[in-house]
Amino acid sequence: MAILSTGPIENNAVAGVRPTQLVTVKIANRDAVNSSTVLIQGFKLTSTRTLYVLDLISVAPNQVISKSYFANIDDYAFVFTTGGMAERSTQVSVWGKDADENLVSAHRLVSDEILNQN
Template identity: 65%
Template sequence: MILSTGPIENNPVSNVRPTQQLTIKIDNRDLVDTSSILIQGYYLIGTRTLYVLELISVDPNQVLTKNYYADFDAFEFVFTTSGLAEQQVQISVWGKDADGQLVSAHRLVASEQLGEA
């Protein structure tokens, strides 16, 4: 399954972008099977440029937290899930400012992401 945040605009306000860091929570709700997640992060400045490429394994009933740099005018993350538990994996994305506070405009829970089966 492929999930995407879609393009997220992060233009500066008073010379500071709202989101400096992106926190991604991955939750494998399957009690038996693992899942693999390919994480691709792009910054969008004139062109779509890959800057995060990571393949991770999520064990049964495991929750992982990943943090990525996101101080760009625009960015997008794409998650490709596979494995026996792929239908049981939920992913949420949380923008955070320089102080680590949540940026509500850049919060995406699993049901809000664009997906393709």
């Protein structure tokens, strides 16, 4: 089981609008035979850490899944727990998007940039 994290992401409003309104999580299972699972936890960060996303995803062999979550908050973080036979072949990336679903490059994390918590 691998535990991955985006770490804290600051999303403070600029001229009354936060840069990221929506977070898209992309999960890719590169294993041709085995499945994996990914537990997605999203946290609102204030003086405390509050869980606001809890989603368990099953990923079939060679499957790519995209899930989108609300992110119009000042600070947030996502934690991903991967499991199953294809755990090592499963990659996760996070893409911040504005209200028009354009990418916010400052809030883009590809799989190599996500922190391994093990």
